[in-house]
Amino acid sequence: MTGKTPRRAVTIKDVAAAANVSRATAARALNGYGYAGEAVVKRVAAAAAQLGYRGNRVAQALRQGQMPIIGFVPGDIQNPFFARIAHDIDGQLRGSHHNLIIASSEESETQEQELLESLRTLNLRGLIVAPASSGENAHLHRLVAEHYPLVLVDRVVPDLPCDTVSVDNAGGAQEAVTYLIRHGHRRIGVIHDESRIVTAQERLAGYRKALVDAGLPVKPELMVVSQSTVEHAIDATIRLFNQRERPTALFTLDSLMTTGALLGLRTMGLQVPQDVSLVGFDDFAFATFTDPQITVVSQPVGKIGALAVRMLMDRISGHDGPPRHTRFPTKLIVRGSVAHVANP
Amino acid sequence: MTGKTPRRAVTIKDVAAAANVSRATAARALNGYGYAGEAVVKRVAAAAAQLGYRGNRVAQALRQGQMPIIGFVPGDIQNPFFARIAHDIDGQLRGSHHNLIIASSEESETQEQELLESLRTLNLRGLIVAPASSGENAHLHRLVAEHYPLVLVDRVVPDLPCDTVSVDNAGGAQEAVTYLIRHGHRRIGVIHDESRIVTAQERLAGYRKALVDAGLPVKPELMVVSQSTVEHAIDATIRLFNQRERPTALFTLDSLMTTGALLGLRTMGLQVPQDVSLVGFDDFAFATFTDPQITVVSQPVGKIGALAVRMLMDRISGHDGPPRHTRFPTKLIVRGSVAHVANP
DNA sequence: ACAGCATGTGAGATCGGTCTCCTAGTGGTT
């Protein structure tokens, strides 16, 4: 060990020289295409093994026009929902000799744009994106226009002609709120975020529809805005329940907000479900951990990543049909956080 | 829209042609090195903007020998601890024009090997790894021997000469168990995994040391093995507490096991801290969520990723000193899950 | 007027593979 080996990788040229053949022949022998004599194949393989040849995927990618990599741009990798999807994508990809590159947009539109731009120039095979915004999204439209393989997960952008995998947010929310109404609740609060994010919009729409269908008024004072973090949700909950006429029930739009609501209610000394009934969108590990356990709208998280990959691979291998949209149904999981209230 | 635009990217050749200069000049104008006339620079810039030129990072990478990407190989991206670190790495990397590629080893040694092999051939700038095993790790040794920039996080491999960022697992565990001993506990159970993973080994060593230092026996029947999942930890807890002479306290080696222990104890009808005192390694969102809140050994998670990136960047930019090892101290966060017991 | 220098630009090599095209040798057929 002389200490500083300047780390020069073994190239196919080295292998060819060692096996005493040309680069072309070495490549043929290693990759098993075209004609290659048995003796030569053996010699080349031996030389490659001996030198520890590993090929250079960058060079291969340049020649072939793309990298055997697909990109995933979630809203936030720390969100267990996206972590799970990332995990599933990774699993589904394994074996197809593709790597996964994860780059979180941190729910920032501009960051998302930069990331997509950056990933595009890497010549990835395709992208799976959960767009941070439902707004303009010119960058996504551009990708689609270029026929760049793209699948949207969780968040659907209206009018963007590409494959999507999502869940029935409106339906799930509607079911949850209807369930509360059936238990006699009339003043049902909701914590939602500013709803640049499509899923939040859809869930809020479901909340509205449930009320309207039941002939109940949609009251602005029952709808408080919060960012999707535990801390902000705590504040929002306290604001909501500090009103003169309190809600008797609360619906939260994602698991972080559900957590925040729970903590906020506890801070205020309000008991679930005696004082307040609670239903949250999105099941989460600790919903069964509390006392009482929380009633939630659960999404089939485990199916989303796998299906997205299948759709993407389909596109990559040339499928050129019209955009396909899959919406998984949600399921109301009844636990113990909702109580009946009497109506005067 | 004819429908099928075969997506041919704009190359520098196109830009050069449009600006009526040579490729070399176009490159100079765009990258601002060497001489370039003002008028030409403008013309080229205009042409590039007009055509939507974006450069091809694969080609650049081939020419320059490496990709502006660093890789992160965590044990499990679904583990909030690693998700947080991934998030921090990403943040720290942003602005230095590097992308992050995350590829989870799923705690499998062979998968880790394949991933590293695969990432190596992508000519990444460097790697941040949390090795799945403390065993042989020939693949890691090979990387180090090749002077491939490598930083280990969370899990230190003995004798591997590379930079590491970890926490004081032994010390933290020792502090936790000593804390239990001071509260009068003599039969202290521990749930640990098979400990291929270094952190688990170190934490278990801390448990042992605390007992030995206090002159207490280390009893095998108080140490149960469980995989690091909630489900397995529930089983392990039940096994542990089904013994004739029950432990009065329990120490768990990570947050998933703490969760499992809590659920297991609840199933058995045992109250924390009245029947059993509990301390967990690693703080987690829901430790403050339970009643009582859980006393834990917390790690400075937020510092690990950022420091790892700084160390890695340092190596990438040529630093060639001896391996540096940072161990962050842990902190015992006292909440309400430990009670005093009287000793006969 | 001409050397000497700073400046601007193009031709072509290069990175490490892949792949097309071409040549050469072998064996079989007529």
Next chain:
DNA sequence: AACCACTAGGAGACCGATCTCACATGCTGT
């Protein structure tokens, strides 16, 4: 003996960007 089919392997183009080198200006100083 002439021809063809087929196998084996080499030469060199190519992917897209960068960079060295050479060349062509125009300007200054003597």
